Amino acid sequence: MHMKELVIISGKGGTGKTSLVAAFASIAQKKILCDADVDAADLHLIMEPEVKKRADFQAGFTADIDKANCSECGLCLDLCRWNAINKDFEVNPIDCEGCGVCVYFCPENAINFPINTCGEWFISDTRFGPMVHARLGIAEENSGKLVTLVRQEARKLAEEKDLDIIITDGPPGVGCPVIASIGGASAVLIVAEPTVSGIHDMERVVQLSAHFKVPAMVCVNKYDLNLDLTSNIENFAKEKGLTFLGCVPFDPIFIEAMVQSQTIIEYANGSKAGKAIKGIWNYLSCELSL
Ligand code: SF4
Numbered sequence: 095m096h097m098k099e100l101v102i103i104s105g106k107g108g109t110g111k112t113s114l115v116a117a118f119a120s121i122a123q124k125k126i127l128c129d130a131d132v133d134a135a136d137l138h139l140i141m142e143p144e145v146k147k148r149a150d151f152q153a154g155f156t157a158d159i160d161k162a163n164c165s166e167c168g169l170c171l172d173l174c175r176w177n178a179i180n181k182d183f184e185v186n187p188i189d190c191e192g193c194g195v196c197v198y199f200c201p202e203n204a205i206n207f208p209i210n211t212c213g214e215w216f217i218s219d220t221r222f223g224p225m226v227h228a229r230l231g232i233a234e235e236n237s238g239k240l241v242t243l244v245r246q247e248a249r250k251l252a253e254e255k256d257l258d259i260i261i262t263d264g265p266p267g268v269g270c271p272v273i274a275s276i277g278g279a280s281a282v283l284i285v286a287e288p289t290v291s292g293i294h295d296m297e298r299v300v301q302l303s304a305h306f307k308v309p310a311m312v313c314v315n316k317y318d319l320n321l322d323l324t325s326n327i328e329n330f331a332k333e334k335g336l337t338f339l340g341c342v343p344f345d346p347i348f349i350e351a352m353v354q355s356q357t358i359i360e361y362a363n364g365s366k367a368g369k370a371i372k373g374i375w376n377y378l379s380c381e382l383s384l
């Protein structure tokens with residue numbers, strides 16, 4: 095299979111990762127976009143997707159006692175390890191972990207166990223081609239599963255349409271959602287920032303990609319904010335045998351472009367930042383044999 099998946103991640107939010115993803119979207123050919131940053135999805139702000147398909151995201155179950163059939167034997171109260179059932183035989187959905195023990199043991203079969211709807215996912219058209227994205231319900235903890243789902247859907251669509259690359263906007267950090275976003279990817283691009291905490295965050299995602307055996311490449315955004323730290327990042331990447339793709343300067347036009355719902359390539363193609371991103375994309379395409 096020649097189709098590739100590039101996941102763009104960063105050790106934390108606010109590194110300009112989504113602006114880079116959007117810029118790549120306006121350069122790459124035969125691609126599909128996937129917003130796997132489901133906890134803070136904002137790629138749609140630039141892409142202005144036109145939703146073509148919408149579906150519920152369902153995960154986990156919650157017990158629900160049917161009072162009409164309950165004999166008030168009290169067994170479920172004793173069995174529930176999370177104390178999710180009160181003395182009036184009502185389940186508190188926040189505390190219910192969905193283990194199903196009460197449902198299994200209830201002598202009256204009085205407990206329903208519906209699946210939870212935790213959010214929605216979408217297939218959309220954008221001016222740069224198809225995009226798969228999602229919206230997670232408030233205070234939902236299932237973002238890892240939703241990341242897996244949007245990636246699977248993006249992969250299916252890419253295969254159907256015979257596209258060359260899935261460009262995935264990954265979640266920040268090193269938690270469960272980012273692990274769900276990189277497993278099995280062709281490569282990750284780590285967007286680092288030249289700050290002391292930025293380097294630390296980058297090191298953690300480098301370890302994570304090494305652990306999951308996904309080849310990692312590195313670029314620095316806002317490199318001119320600290321040239322010493324930028325060279326530290328470059329040296330670190332080289333020591334670890336990672337491909338260092340280059341640097342993008344700090345430029346307020348990223349914000350201006352975003353306010354206009356445009357990518358930097360659309361908004362300021364000839365800018366230094368725009369040229370730097372095109373350079374990074376060319377290097378990256380060679381590395382991925384696109
Ligand atoms: S185990 Fe079933 S019948 Fe007994 S109290 Fe719980 S819901 Fe009611």
Ligand code: SF4
Nearest residue numbers: 174190191193194196
């Ligand atoms: S499903 Fe599990 S956690 Fe939820 S109420 Fe029943 S026993 Fe408690």
